[in-house]
Amino acid sequence: MPYELYYWPEIQGRGEFVRIALEEVGAPYVDVARKPAKGGGVPAMMTLLDGKRVKHPPFAPPFLRSGQLLIGQTANILLFLGMRHGLAPRSDAGRLWAHQLQLTIADLLVEVHDTHHPISARLYYEDQRREAKRRAADFLQYRMPKFLHYFERMLADSGGRHLLGRKLTYVDLSLFQVVEGLRYAFPHAMARLEKKVPRVIALHDAVAKRPRLAAYLASERRIAFNEQGIFRHYPELEGK
């Protein structure tokens, strides 16, 4: 039975980190909320969030159904997929380290989101633009470099081209997506920063060339970045 992924149908968002992992391992999955037919669409997702018939309703998308299991929280889904599909080390110590890095990426994603929504996710960007400019300036000057330099250092120390050494893990896939997103959202800041984190960029480039990922990225399954997702391009947030 294929996995069922539940996520907002018109954005990459956090769901993309799950999609990329599923695509890399070639696991069959249904992107439920993107199916227009009966039993699909956003209503199918909302039923599981709000419904009373689910044993473990998640707090928010994305979530993944695997047989009887319904798993929420992006990093938790990747923890699960990593064990199942060889996208994580086999040792407990290695799995904890991979997960720790993934949770650090999750922290970064919150900060990226809050560059355009520092006050409330319920309000439009336009209603918090002044605050967004302040927050984005801090993010670009301090936080984005701190995160990317950290991952650069982890790559330098890993003993391989990947974050955990020679073998690809789900964390590498997520870091690829982070670079994709930051390039879209903050092209000028990234152009400057990329020179200082060559290992991060080399990893990004290597992931992009993996056959299944390359096929996915060229397909219609890959939603384009847009101003509804986590990574949004508002030139004024870069001071442009």
Next chain:
Amino acid sequence: MPYELYYWPEIQGRGEFVRIALEEVGAPYVDVARKPAKGGGVPAMMTLLDGKRVKHPPFAPPFLRSGQLLIGQTANILLFLGMRHGLAPRSDAGRLWAHQLQLTIADLLVEVHDTHHPISARLYYEDQRREAKRRAADFLQYRMPKFLHYFERMLADSGGRHLLGRKLTYVDLSLFQVVEGLRYAFPHAMARLEKKVPRVIALHDAVAKRPRLAAYLASERRIAFNEQGIFRHYPELEGK
């Protein structure tokens, strides 16, 4: 060998979620940055964050040393301690569910922090007070109720007094601490909300009475809440 916990010495913060778990299981641990002696204090913590001799340096505190392992990210530390000390279910499915709830609490903590620091963790609260008022109003009106109602529902459906049923897990301990913190930070809003989430409050009260926790809470090891941590009491953020 005792565990070594590394966290800022003057706040509860995220470290408190780890301390409470260690205290509940009676695990010996050294709160390294709170030790004034040689080899302790904040410098001992910074060495591991910045140092080159650590194999897996964490991005930020808290982190826990267990023998050769150095584990970062609060939820990841609890995942580890939960397996080791019977504070989590034994099945993979149960562990994933506990961890999913913990990550939802982690999300809540970020939002609590950002009520007083919506622009930058580097700036003083006083330098982002206006933005904080806006963000806190949204948090108190929408987000705090949403999170607590979610946990109330999970308790109603769990088949026991605890979030995972009849047995205590680390998530229950964390939810106790969330209630403690929200009561400190937002006493008026919580006084209103508590009536609507009786199961959350009952769980809080039961956890507070557990012998080891009660002894811990009455000891000097429990740092008082203050205006340096995640949960801060600024009456103006409640509109008072």
